[in-house]
Structure formats: C-alpha cells, structure tokens
Amino acid sequence: MPSKNSLKDKIKKPNATQTFFNSYEEKLEETEKKQNDDIVEEFKDKNVVIDENETYDNDTNVVNDVVVNNEDEDDDYLRMLASGNKVKKVKKKKVFTSFYMDPDLAVEVDNIASRGEKGDKSKLINKAIRNLLEQYGVIERK
C-alpha cells in the first residue's frame, strides 16, 4: 500500500498543459522575487523601510498602490468589471486546473472576463468558490 502522501501526489498530479504553463509561472515568480529583492536592496541603502507584501508591476518596476492583494479590493474590482467598467490590476500566482462549466455560466463568465485583462476569469471563479466554501464552513472567512 503506497503511503497517503504518494497517493495524494498521484491524485493531484497536474497534466502536461498545466505543468507547461505552471513552469513559466514559477519562472516568472523567480524573476519577480529577484526584482523585488533588488528593489529591497536599493531601498536598504537609502535606509527606508518597505513592505515586502506590496506587488510590483513586472513591466515597469513601479510600486502600484491600487494593487495590494486584498480580498475586498478583488470584490470591488470584479464588481466594476461586471458593471462594464475597465480597470487595471496585477495578478498573483495561481495553480492551473480545468473543469466543465454549465454553458450559461461559461457565457456570462467569459463576457465579464473579456472586459478585463488576463487572470480575471480565474479571479471571478475563485471569488465565487471562496464565498461558497466560507458559507459551507469549509474555509474560514478572511
């Protein structure tokens, strides 16, 4: 009988597409971390304290003050998208997975996501499942 953990690994084993895309996400994280470290270093020299939890816009290296990874902000952000507005936001790392959706939901979700930018579809799905699981008491309310 294989150990519980090795069974778990087997069940959770990502498929090729997931592994391919995740490998790039990991690489991006490494570069981001390196860039963040560089910025921390830079600020250290100047004797300034900075919050490492802040997110950096990878392209511009600028600290973006609207972008802190905060549940309430996600909610506001998605609400604006849903109401047809265009907003700018930077995303955090996710695990790639796939599943079947009801066609009517898929259409609505795609409509909302097409008004935003990459990662917004995941954000919406995550938000919905998080709400449900909180309600079921599976995870704790943040």
Next chain:
Amino acid sequence: MICFIILLVIVDKYGDNNCFINVKMKLSISIKWGVKMTAKIVTFGISKGGCSKSVSSGVTSYLLSKEERVLAIDMDGQGNLTSFLTNEYDICNVFEEKTILEAIQDKDVRKYIIKISENLDLVPSNDFLATLPRMMYRQGIKFDALQVALEPVMEDYDWIIIDTPPALSEHTVMPLSTYSKAGSFAVVMFDGSMFAYYAIPKFLEIIEASKERYNPSLKTAGILFSLIDSRAKENEVMEESIEEEYPGLRFQTIIKRKAATRRLAISGFEENPELTNALEYYIPFVEELKKRAKQEQPQG
C-alpha cells in the same frame, strides 16, 4: 473623405519610412474599407501530426490574399508552410538566419518578411527554430515576443495566418498568446482519426490556458475536419461525436482528401491546371472563417 486620405498620407509618411508604393497600397485598401485596418490573427493547430495544419494554413493564406493583405508565419521548424508557399525545400541554407527565430530575437519582424505574391507575404522558418525555447530562457523572452515583433506591421495586413508544430511547446503557445485588437483566433485541425479526436480537448486546454494567462481575447474559431476520406464509414459518427462534445464549434465545411490538394506542394498555385479542383473545399471554409472572425470581434 479627402481629408481622411490626406491624413493617411501624412500618417504614413511620418509613421514609417517605407516606400511610396506601400502608402499607395495601404490607401487603396483603406479607401475600400473606410478605415485603416489591423490584422486579425489566425493560428492553425493540433498536437497531433499530419492533420493538414500546414496545407490548410497555406491554402487559407493564399485564398485570403486574393482580396486582402496576408502575412503567413511559419512557427514550425519543419518549415512545411515555408516550403509550401516558396517551393523551396533547402530551407536550412536558403533561409539561414532569415527566419521567425531571428525576427523574435530582434523584436521586429520587418527585415524577415519575404514576398510571395502581390498580397501575400511570409516569415519563413527552418530547423533552427528548435532553439526557440532555449533562446527564450537565456534572454528572458516571454510569450508576448511575437506580438512585440509584429507590432510594426499590424496595420499593414488584414490577416496574419500562423502554422504551428504538432506539440505543446513555446512554438504553439506563443502565437496563441499574440494579441490583436482586431481579434486572435485558433483553428483546431481534425483529421477524423481517433488519435486526433483525443488531441482536441488537449489543444482546447492549451487555448484556454493561453487565453487565461496571456491573451484574454483569444477565440476558438472552430474545429476543421480535414483530410477526410469520402468512403470512411466512421465519418458520420465522428461528426456527431464532435457536435455533441463541442456544440456549434465545428466548421460546416469538410475538407476531403484529394490528390489535387496534396499535389499543391509540387505544382504550387501559379499556372496550376488543377488549381480549382485542389481548392474546392477550401473556398467555402475560408468564407466561413471570415464570417466567424467578423462575428466574434472581441469587446472593448
């Protein structure tokens, strides 16, 4: 209208240092459509070999170029689209350091475009395209690299048609990740075989992942049945299965296997006495593709 033309000439004169012919050509097309166009991107793919990706992307490029400006891009190191359109088979020597690989590295495709016919251009490839992943890794090149390289020519074409290799790789994901404000589309090739049938959901997943991570406005234009034997008994079952599994996704046109189509790689498009026969099924397909690409304009 006259104001519009003058404006266009000014924009063109200062926008790029291309020759006057280019300005004239853009003008005639702009007048025809009333606006300066941006290219729609169509990527042909499936992670199963031999489903007619190269022939279909080549024939589609040719047919579209009858009325509109087309740039074909070969993202497969086999260089089949390159050979198909140029009739050149010694691609390693002839296109040495003149391929899409160098275009991506230079962040500008313009130097690597070769003219095939009046409205059809090509960025070729050869076996060295195998080094793309390593180059991306070493130089920190991301999946937006093709988009960056195409930026200067996006308004010079109505269509950018891309052939990909039969694999989950950078060569496939990069074109799918290439954004155009006029729309980016994927055509899923299917040869009616079991192997290809099981490759479809995998390729749709690659499309989804590219869409989610890099190109939110990417659309699946449809599943194209190609290389279909008229006499195969399982055709009908396959059509029904695809319709049940992916409702509305398949193109109504079915490209049947034809010797004249296969011989296009030998005889080419010029002075080919059996050309009409060779293109028979592709003509209605291209009409369908145009329609779908127009309907599915991304929002925003």
